[in-house]
Amino acid sequence: MRKILSIILCTLISLNCLIAQKPSDPLAHTYSIVARDPDTGEIGVAVQSHWFSVGTAVSWAEAGVGAVATQSFTNVSFGPKGLSLMKSGLNPQKALDILLANDEGKDYRQVALINEKGEVATHTGEKCIDFASHLNGENFSVQANMMLNNTVVSAMEKAWKINEGVPLAKRMLIVLEAAQNQGGDIRGKQSAALLVVAPKSSDAPWEDRLVDLRVDDHENPLQELGRLLDVHEAYQYMNKGDVHVEKGEMKEAMQAYNSAMKIFPDNLEMQYWTAITLANDDKIEQAVHMLQSIYTKDSNWRELTKRLPKVGLLSVNESELSLLLK
Template sequence: MKNYLLISFVLFFSQVNAQFFRKDNGLAHTFSIVARDEKTGEIAVGVQSHWFSVGTSVSWAEAGVGAVATQSFTNKSFGIRGLALLKEGKTAQQALDILLSDDPGKEVRQVGIVDAKGNVANFTGKNCVDFAGDLKGKNYAVQSNMMLTNEVPVAMAKSFEANTRLPLAERVLEALKAAQKVGGDIRGKQSAAILVVKGEATGKPWDENHLVDLRVDDHADPLVEMERLLKTHRAYEHMNNGDLAIENNNMTLAMQEYGAAMKMFPKNLEMQYWTAITLANGGNVQKASVMLQAIYAKEPNWRKMTKRLPKAGLLTVKEKELNLLLKK
């Protein structure tokens, strides 16, 4: 009898796999959130799972269109097809209904969708592994399956609603952390992803996708690593803003932006270096030299870099001043 039951289970699971699991799809038992920032219009999707590189299959978003999270027995086509339906003018619910209408495996699917207007929809198939559930709120939808407890959707929703002061990426991260705090995936944790795009398309996808695009593919504590990466991302946003200010000949703003970046990561030599070069170009060669000597002491190759900058037009000082910057 035991052997008969075992054989029956194996045959059943093989049939399930044949029908619902393909190499181009995959398994992603997980928790996720799709959301829109009412103030900025930005759109996001965030996810964590005990599955390698979850961001390659669950999270999909396009500027001015929306975001999709497709999980459980993942149907990756829901990501691209869902965004295409939204782009045609379908609401989140209409897109979801169409995606599920011809899917023989819908009872093992879990999907969340938000459109550019903040409409949301989600679905949890009746055969998703417990604990499985979802919730919808204003501008967001959360969904989870194979959770240790049944508290995950509520915890995520409460967190998202409570953190309106935060930028959208940080708000999504806090929702993911809230899910983990009440148990998260019953198997543990391995990977995470956060994707944020603009609320309106501008015809310049290189500027729209992606405002934030971070993935932790394999880590003992992916949300801790995600938090570190997000902080690093914000610091380099300040660096990029500083570079732009220099292009616009606004040295005061450039120094403010570089200073903000260094404050976040005071030990980052790259940030220190370009701040020093900006000081030199702005006429404060003595202070720049002091900073550069400290940088060279930690990594001599930066001195070689300084020698190359005048040719590229990135260091515009006289020869005497250059020698001061290069002195040993």
């Protein structure tokens, strides 16, 4: 018995040495997709796992370069290194070959790369925990390990192909949902992430990340990720409306704000700024009607209204202001 235990102990020690996991490297057994929208050129990566904050380790992307998903016994460095190699001009396969060349734990890794042209390369190590596999093609790669069923990856591929024309962020979320519907991670679900970048880099890198959402710990991470994606879309309309307001384009601002409210009709923030825009456009009666409802639910919005004229965000006379504060 002691001999058997000794052999097991030596095997475990050898395994730990082989995969060379640092304490900070997560064991992100998971399923993911890297993809490019052929219509817009947007590039993205999406992932779900039974692991805390999976998006901080697995998903990487850079505008005008590509995306990387690094998972299983995760070598987190594959994310930034993979992007750097592709940025230098290497195609995904050559970049992947370099990443794996000196990696003693490559048999335990799963990694996928896609570049700005939609070229892909994927590796599933032979010692990734079953069920583990990948499928890829032009503009996409889906990969999974430690899955409950061996049907997960094929369901992801099908979901990608039959949803052509759907915006990239939503399309990738649908792919993740298809995986979960097949059983997903054998351990369950905990976190998810969605990252989409622009097709080309710009002089304003803070604008190059088009969608950057994470659910770090949740009983239904994909459901929550979908809700956050809707919130993101609504606030994108709000941001557009704000830009129109700055330019004095009230008609266009109202169109943007109305689009936001259609997504989240009960959101007081969206209702409030729509009402303020109406007031600035001399539609005082409509603004008053909306503000009265908002004040009833939260009187702090009335106090905010008092402060707006000072900074030029509400351009009304004293009598109109009194009506708005009614």
